[in-house]
Amino acid sequence: MQDKLLSVQNLRVSFLSDGRWTSVVHDISFSIEAGTTVAIVGESGSGKSVTSLALMRLLAPGSSRIEGDIRFSGKLLSTMNDAAIRRIRGNEIAMIFQEPMTSLNPSLTIGFQLGEVLMTHRGMGKAQAEAEAVRLMERVRIPSAATRIHDFPHRLSGGMRQRVMIAMALACRPKLLIADEPTTALDVTIQAQILDLIRELQREEGMSVLFITHDMGVVAEIADRTIVMLQGRIVESGMTAEIFNTPKHPYTRALLSAVPKLGSMQGEARPKKFIEIDRDTGLPVEAEESGETASAQIVAKPANPVLEVKNLRKYFDIRKGLFSRVVGRVHAVENVSFDIAQGETLALVGESGCGKSTTGRAIMRLSDPTSGEIRLDGEEILSLSPSRFRERRRDMQLIFQDPFASLNPSMKVGEAVAEPMIAHGLCSPRQARERVGELLRQVGLGPEISDRYPHEFSGGQRQRIAIARALSLRPKLIVADEAVSALDVSIKAQVVNLMLDLQRDLGLAFLFISHDMAVVERISHRVAVMYLGEIVEIGTRADIFSDPRHPYTKRLLSAVPVPDPSRRDQRPALKVSELKSPIRPADYQPKPRPMRQIRPDHLVQEWGDEWPN
Template sequence: MTTALLSVENLRVSFKGSDGCAPVVHDVSFDIEAGKTVAIVGESGSGKSVTSLAIMRLLQSGSAKIEGTIRFAGQDLTTLSDAGMRRIRGNEISMIFQEPMTSLNPSMTIGRQLAEVLITHHGMSQRQAEAEAVRLMDRVRIPSAAARLKDYPHRLSGGMRQRVMIAMALSCKPKLLIADEPTTALDVTIQAQILDLIRDLQREEGMSVLFITHDMGVVAEIADRTIVMLHGRIVENGATEQIFGAPQHPYTRALLAAVPRLGSMAGVSVPKKFEEIDRATGIAIVKSEEVTAKQPDPQTPPVLEVRNLSKYFDIRSGVLRKVSGRVHAVENVSFDIREGETLALVGESGCGKSTTGRAIVRLTDPSGGEIRLNGEDIVKLDENSFRSHRQRLQLIFQDPFASLNPSMRVGECIAEPMLAHDTIPRASVRARVAELLQQVGLDPATRDRFPHEFSGGQRQRISIARAISLGPKLIVADEAVSALDVSIKAQVINLMLDLQRDMGLAFLFISHDMAVVERVSHRVAVMYLGEIVEIGNRADIFGNPQHPYTKRLLSAVPVPDPARRTSRPELKVSELKSPVRPVDYVAPHRVLQEVSQGHHVQEWGAEWSNG
């Protein structure tokens, strides 16, 4: 019989409040064997992160109560002294978190932070620690590792910062690595590289991994065993192949059904609704095959026409702050969107897709090109002239909490655009706010609450209510569902599809999630380094991709099928090339060739010859 490296028995975690202790984790038990990966999957509030923090003894003793047994390598961690736990933490159990930028010290170089861990835990000299830091950075495949030692965290991409965190976690050769949502905020290609890296390092070191996520595709890629949590309890626990092949609990079945799968839209010409999950019961409540969208009429004039759009940001240096270079964030981008159509703009962070969206709604002024809204070029309009056009153009951001004023009640947030544009008599505003809240699936009685009193999904519904309050023709949704759990993501997207059907809305859907994009879009434009490298109908982009970059994005999407985890080729480690150009740089003329009706692909050079 195999002895477990980590054994958790009847773990209960409660948080102390004014009304006594509120339990959040209930009688959780599981084992992790040496060299194996166990995934805990569940949505926000399921208790999965609290479980990992309890194992690490990182919950404040004054506010949290931990009961049960946590045995690691034969020791009961719940009875260890603080000094004893410090010896375990970092040396034998390491942890990496979702957001590396908040875990790394922004005022210290990468090399110094890595060296600090080595000096503290291994008593190395500064010289030895720096040499070992380079070796560790090489190990996690950070290009030009020695040159990166003096870089600060903000100079690295999200994927490279996460590699630094993994290097730091592995510096003491732990027996167990706890990874808490380490890929959630990353682009699909970077996520694939991080998963490959963790797998390779685990193989080399014989390390165990506790992987915490809400992404079932990631679970299928990496886990030997899977634990499904709901409301602080384990509802299913078994081999990953068994969980995916024959799920027993209704919540597990609903979670798997809600996962978008590449290729599932073959033969379907319009977007589909996602399957929703009742968070109280964990049971699916909407059938995924229900079609809600219409096919846009190609004969109608476009709502939006973008021609040769460019956006550059000046880089100033020296005492006189002269322009020494420019960031070419968007370069000669062109596309149309018609009434009732969703065009998805996809690509990795830094490709220029969000800048394109912000330029279209004039939150940043374009450097060149045309943006025609219902035939009128809004780039040439001054702020006063453009004011009336803002009613027809609205933007939904990724983080609704940051875009809602925390000091205003949600009813006031929704009413503000209508009052600013004087589109409705003041006496009718309150009734209209109630109508909008009802339209996005919220109780009108909640209009007097503040944003912090709502969940993330509810706040995004409030943002949508505010966006549609002026009766827009086009909505730019900038990563509007990227930060949401699978069930909340399904609800918000289904709401957007319903509004599109009822109001004839056109959407520019900006995202890096290719599986979601396939489900919701009519057409797709793929961006790389500020340029569109491929654009066409959804079926063409997903069924017959032509550009190497498009193929790379699609190959990186995790497949929610454990049997196919070895079929994806390992991606080369690379960062998006720098968009910084000299002041006198003139962009080369790019040719987009039509390979089939409506499907255009940019010619590519030698840099893509090796994939």
């Protein structure tokens, strides 16, 4: 039997609110053996992140209370004084947080921040710390570490920033690494690289890992043992293979059944709803299947498309010097063309920086394109006068990734939904209030919430409100930019199912921008894959997922975590690489890249000797 590195007995965490203590973690017990990985899985509000902060003693002492025994290497952490816990925190227990940009100081270089850890905890001099920082960055596979060490955080991609956080956590050779949702906001390829890296470093260092996530695919990839939490309690725990093969608790079964599995749509003619989870009971709720619609038969080149995009380009000038001379350009979108029909969903997929969100913003004219054509119902919208475009803007709406950022926090929900209708003169304020009630009912909420503010709702409810606001102008096209990527599995299922219902009932066309390939397979009719500003492959869902041709498409699909522990070692390790820079000289003229037709509705870009490894 392995020695217990961490032992938690009857842990209870409470917070002080309005003069009363409220328990959010209820008497949980678990242990972690040396050299093993334990995953705590659950949705937002389940208590998993609070548990990790309690282990690190990072909760504010005045407004939080930690009860129970937390023992690490035989030492009782829960009663240690601040000086003693600081010696353990960072040295023997390290933590990686979900968002590296908020964990790194934007005004200090990567090398300075890594060196500070080494000088503080390991007593190194400045030169020694810098040399060790370079070694650590090379250890976590950051290319050109000797030069990147002088970069500020904003110069690195999200995946590279997360590697810096891992390097920082490993700087003092900890015995236990706590990783709190370290891959949630990352692209699928970067996520796969981070998981490979953590496993490799664990083997080399022999450290233990506590991995906190809501992604069951990630759990299957990395965890030896799994703990499932619901509403602050452990509802099931055991070996990961047993949890996946023979789950005992209804909530565990519901979580597993709600996970989108790549390849599950083979033979399906149309998008299919997710199984939803009741967040109060943890039980699965079978979603009603929508009836057959014309959208099931849509092909790549619809006869009368709602949206036509041809040769779209968007460049951003880079200026320097006293006279702001253009010295280069960011080629964010390069020669992009596609159509979307009524009642169809075209998914635009790719890694961060590939240009998919810029494409969506250019279509909405939130950022005017450099060149190209955009037709809405056959009308060219780039040449429209401001007043005419304002009229046409009603026919296309945008749903953002973060609904809290897109809703005015000082404006009541009813006012936010009514505002577009009043601004466009579609109805009077009194008529708008009546229409708000209809819209809120349409998205599964009720008119009684109209007088509440955005902060009073969950993330999923806020996204429903954002959808109601988008529907208020009765659009024909909705651009959904990562609209479900930050949501828990149950909320994601509800919002996706809602979008499918609205498409069926209203004939909406969706441009669904995402990096979540499993969700894309479920919701889309056709898929366009972007790399470095260009569409490298476009076709029906079956074409892209069953017969991908471009190397980059294959790379994306191979990186998707499979929620099956028995297939853990079957995914090939991905070569560490960053997306190539889209910055070009000011006089650069892109060479045309022809598209090869595989089938009538399946096109692949000719890549020659240039393709991503």
